Amino acid sequence: MKKQLVSLSKKLITLILGIILIFGLPMQKSLAACPENLQELQELFDIQLQRSYTRGVVDAAHAREDEIDNTLWSITSDNPDLIWREVDGKPQVLMVTWTAWNGYNDKVGEKMQLSREVWTTPVPQLQTFGSELSLNEDNLTLRLEQYLGLPPRNGKSKFVQMWVEPKDLFRPCPDPEINDTSCDLEFPDNVEPLHEEWVNDKILTSYGENGYPWTRLGYTYDWGSIATEIGGSEFVVSSGAEVEIDSVINTVEYVR
Incomplete structure (x- = not known):
């Protein structure tokens, strides 16, 4: 049981840090919106991934x-x-x-x-x-x-x-x-x-x-x-x- 909790905690930390560090979300905003379960947090992470990718598509359209x-x-x-x-x-x-x-x-x-x-x-x-x-x-x-x-x-x-x-x-x-x-x-x-x-x-x-x-x-x-x-x-x-x-x-x- 203890190992399972540690594993779950690591997943939560990884997802939160990924959202904060990779996508530049303010710390207080990320924590305030932090879902109560891992599935919702994963969904938030995937949304931010897609937004980041979409920004790249928009930016690439205008080569400088x-x-x-x-x-x-x-x-x-x-x-x-x-x-x-x-x-x-x-x-x-x-x-x-x-x-x-x-x-x-x-x-x-x-x-x-x-x-x-x-x-x-x-x-x-x-x-x-x-x-x-x-x-x-x-x-x-x-x-x-x-x-x-x-x-x-x-x-x-x-x-x-x-x-x-x-x-x-x-x-x-x-x-x-x-x-x-x-x-x-x-x-x-x-x-x-x-x-x-x-x-x-x-x-x-x-x-x-x-x-x-x-x-x-x-x-x-x-x-x-x-x-x-x-x-x-x-x-x-x-x-x-x-x-x-x-x-x-x-x-x-x-x-x-």
């Missing part, structure tokens, strides 16, 4: 020059942080996506043609970020959702690493180049019309109800950090690209 990050990971052979290999004389870089889809599970070590665009980050950027977190499984998953600009409790459960040829990658920005360390706010003069159309279509569909905080600046929107909005460097693998699945690893195992 002072939000440009000049330290994005570049996909270049001289970037020492990347993992490369060569197959039939063609370079391939290791990328990772977070998903709940089971279609990759039996494809490890095999090539597959993607039937849709896949949003990725370069390996090992996400592992480096996750290895610095000392959180339990639920909180770790939430922190990754925040870092990658995803809705809370969205159900993603595994990380899939894949080998990708650089020609099949582009940045989800007006400036799609992958070999530099920043994204411009405006389309370059030589941008492909199809890419300009892709960006404009995404703008129309990204920021409404059930939207995403797409920065258009080459990085994910970290809606859980007090210090910065800059998350991971993001790249899109084009639909129709042929990739090789390197591994499928559950969320917690991947980042620890």
Whole structure:
């Protein structure tokens, strides 16, 4: 019985501190509104999570020059942080996506043609970020959702690493180049019309109800950090690209 009370107390403390510290609620307001049972407190916590995420979506809709990050990971052979290999004389870089889809599970070590665009980050950027977190499984998953600009409790459960040829990658920005360390706010003069159309279509569909905080600046929107909005460097693998699945690893195992 004593152990159960201690466990319950720890959960209550974690939830209260999460609401106060992560979302900046005044101490007296949080305590005055403190529900009498854990379920109601969890509901309050989830409401604050959703509000924080929604604020991120609204903010991301208005990209500004002072939000440009000049330290994005570049996909270049001289970037020492990347993992490369060569197959039939063609370079391939290791990328990772977070998903709940089971279609990759039996494809490890095999090539597959993607039937849709896949949003990725370069390996090992996400592992480096996750290895610095000392959180339990639920909180770790939430922190990754925040870092990658995803809705809370969205159900993603595994990380899939894949080998990708650089020609099949582009940045989800007006400036799609992958070999530099920043994204411009405006389309370059030589941008492909199809890419300009892709960006404009995404703008129309990204920021409404059930939207995403797409920065258009080459990085994910970290809606859980007090210090910065800059998350991971993001790249899109084009639909129709042929990739090789390197591994499928559950969320917690991947980042620890």
